[in-house]
Amino acid sequence: MAEHGMEFTRRDFVKGATVITGGILVFGAEACGNNNPATSTVPPTTTVPLQKLPELKFQFSNTGTNPNIAAFLQGQLKQNLNIDLTLEPMESAAFQNLVNAKNHTWSFYGWGADYPDPENFLQTIYGTNQGNNKSGYSNATVDANIASAMKELDNTKRLALWDSVHKQVVDDCPAIYVFNRERFNLVAPTLKPTLKPTGQDGQIMGDRLLRNVSMPNGKLRLNLGGDCNTLDTNIASWASSLSILFNIYDGLLGFDQNLNLVNVVAAEIPSIANGGISADGKTYTFKLKSNVTWSDGKPVTASDFEYSIKRMLAKDTAAEYASMYFAIVGGEAYNAGTGSASGVGVTALNATTLEIKIVAAQPTFPQVMALWPVYPVRKDIIDAKGPTAAFQPPNLVSNGPFMLTEWVPLDHMTLKANPNYWGTKPSLTEITYKQITDIQASLAAYKNGELDMTGVPAGTEKATIADPTYGSQIVRGADLTTYAFQFNITKSPLTNKTLRQALATAIDRDAYINNIRGGVGHATTSWIPPGMPGYDATIGAAYKFDAAKAKQLLTQAGYTP
Template sequence: MKKIIILLAMLIFAISCGKNGGSGKTFTLNLIDEPKSIDPQISTDVNGGTVDDLVTEGLTRKGKNGTFVPGLAKSWDKSADGLKWTFHLRDGIKWSNGDPITAQDFKNGWLRALNPQTASQYSYMLYPIKNAEKYNKKAVSAEKVGIKVINDKTLEVELEAPVPYFDSLVAFKTYMPLNQKFFDKTGDSYFTEANKTLSSGAYTMEKWTHGSEIVFKKNPNYWDAANVKVENIVYKIIPDNNSSLNAFNNKEVDVTSITAEQAKGFKGNPKMISKNDGSVWYLLFNFNNKTLANLKVRKALLMAIDREGLVNNVLNGYGTAAKTLVPKGIGIKGLDNKDFTEGVPTSTLGYNPVEAKKLLAEGLKEVGESNFPKMSMLLNESGNNKVIAEYIQEQLRKNLNIELNLEPMTAQERWSRMSQKNFDIVFAGWSGDYPDAITYLDLFESSGGNNNGSYSNPQYDALVKTVKGTDDQKVRMDALVKLEGIIAQDLPVGVLFHREKQYLVDKRVKGLEFTPIGGEYYFGNLSLK
């Protein structure tokens, strides 16, 4: 009888440990939305990137504290003029199916991202490569693109102009390698299901229950597997704020983000971490809407919103009312080594409801409207978005007598509506992809894949080209500052705030970092107590 009791006790302990990986082998993270896409050459959203962080690795990879370190390339050389980069791949690196990873795989992936038929919104990320933009716009053939396979372990890349941050750029998901044989086999289902993914990274995807969870397992073929300390990772997809908090309290997830309101209950609690996540949030205007295409109308909408009140009263002080598009404190430095934003003399319009009312009347008259037409604002239904949108709605009602309709929806639907230009206004945000101010400031380039509002300004486009066409820091910084000035004066978007995000982290989780650039998390030092 005693033996039976002991065996039952051991069984119960094993089951309870298995529920949340209490054995120290499984880490569980709440992903608040289903990824839009995890296909490396197509993915644009943060959630898709959080998946790709596990199953893909490029020539370089994210390191600690926002740095970039060798990945599948052990080293690289740069020519004296900065136009030619040569990457040397590690010995014996393999895909998760055992196939060797070669320089050709990188050429395959990069050309696929640039192929017009792929319709990648992030194709412009590869435009620094010689003739890449021309190929993407069908002006030259793929053979003219400056990507050369010297041998299986050596990739040579020729650039249009010097790009001092190119070694961090190749860590971005659009630059991931592609196994052509696997891609041809999976076809249109490539990276849409667990068994349609192939890993070059630290983990393989074992299971994907859409809308529910994604399960990952340590990749034994990963070159640095010896330093991967966690055997299994599970992403739970829990969009509802209360449900995700309950899942954390019930030890069903180890990490979840929480709303500013929920954070009140954890003030001073060591489980809560608050981090600047490198994102800027704004009102995205559709310039195909004749009313919103009027500058005075856009100015009126922004000036009617008290951004300080939004941060202090709605977000409980978490975040900063934005004066520039580029956030502070994310490692982007000016010529004097100070934060880039400190050198920007212009600032987005301040709160002034009296002037806003005057500008709105003038703008409506210019477009032939007697009243502000009926409009809607799209927003994600997760996180703080709903209370922020309601605050904006009330500010516009109170200060401009505008009745703005709110359309909460899933992230998937919002992305779809934005890409189709099917909206009036969107409450949207943007996080930087690599450590340079242009990762924010090229967002509204006329031909850019993420210019969802259809803003067009030849001067803006020319300045973006200048920034990307030289490594002269004085020339680059002057142009970047001018870009901030155009955004402040011309308002392709109405900049609202820079976000500070709150997370709950179980005490057994060690080494997890929260990154403001190139994704939300750094898993390189992750371990479980």
């Protein structure tokens, strides 16, 4: 899932002093980083006359700690490469739309695990023309290895293929990989005992499992930190949207607190043993529970899933996650506009039986079927209200434990318990998601008893830990999320690989963790986070902070420091 970098939960001063430039805090690295970087091993630079670097622009969601993060990057480039970076703050939903349209130049971007496999971090992000490929990255060798890895049934060989993809991507440098997030929140004592983070939540820690949370008055108040751009399950991709969707919808399958696959709407997880997977691994049969209903009381049927999957794969839907379902027979052709809906291998055999045929056995297909793009949706409501209004109150009909009853853009969203919920009823009766974009205001609301959970301003984590009142209210947790300064490598001068490598080597990630993150999180030079299969701490080591090497790479790229 894409993270727009909003630091609600989360995705050094020059010579020890803060420098103010044009009203923006500019953070450098000398006081806290490596002041004497190792001798560079960069090859001799070219004799071609050097050019002045064209203007670089950095777009970001102007929420939470993002302004500080952008200022940190600006200060690093000025100090270590004498490069002036233009900052372009934007409203959260507008920023998401800009990146979705690939009209950005350079942005703060994160990716949280949809399912715990390297496939999820590499295929959809770095495969050529894949839906979540925002950088424009394309490498034929990488594409070939991705294709091989996705159908390799031997797990050792499969992980080796993903490792080769990961190494090549990092060397091509479509982004500056900065840190792996660690969740750090203040949680009200009344909420803390029942909050169970999963390690792969959306915007808000624990939001996958809020159905299990309890509060004395039955009401929970959270801060989403900004508006979400859509609640259309087939096209949603940003964490802010998922925090809502995880609570108002149920899919065929899901994940428990330990990231194990569990059946939800499906009566059981398909397997060869129970007849849910054919012997050749190419036909899946999902049996649905017979008591599943929509929030308006109508039954959820296999046809609702068939319609949703085909709608998600349709070219006109432009779903960013569609490429993750190209294993489905006819799915890629239908998405390209060269095939038809009838040619897609998804069929409702009856009201409670869904059959899906895939091109070749794919070991991660059950995990992919646990994700929100294939949650059921209502054709009758979309046809009657249109694809936008159908996913807004009062038209939105869902099948999860909560239903969205109110959405006031840039203010709040209200979820209430679904009276027709077919599963175990949630303990909560109401969840309010406020959209406070200023982290200081969010913290003040928490301290005033207006929120039940909040992040803290970046850089105050250590002071919060030591606070006699709030130190005991901290909840920290692992998170399978990596943040990066992502380039759009289709836009000059960022088409220059060596320039990108120079920029990556100019960033002191340890200073970022110590000063921007208050010591919370882990510096990284690669994409796959710790705790995921395929994690390798040595990947990207060539791009650790080294100011001298960064300057040589910049010169090698043809630009003057």
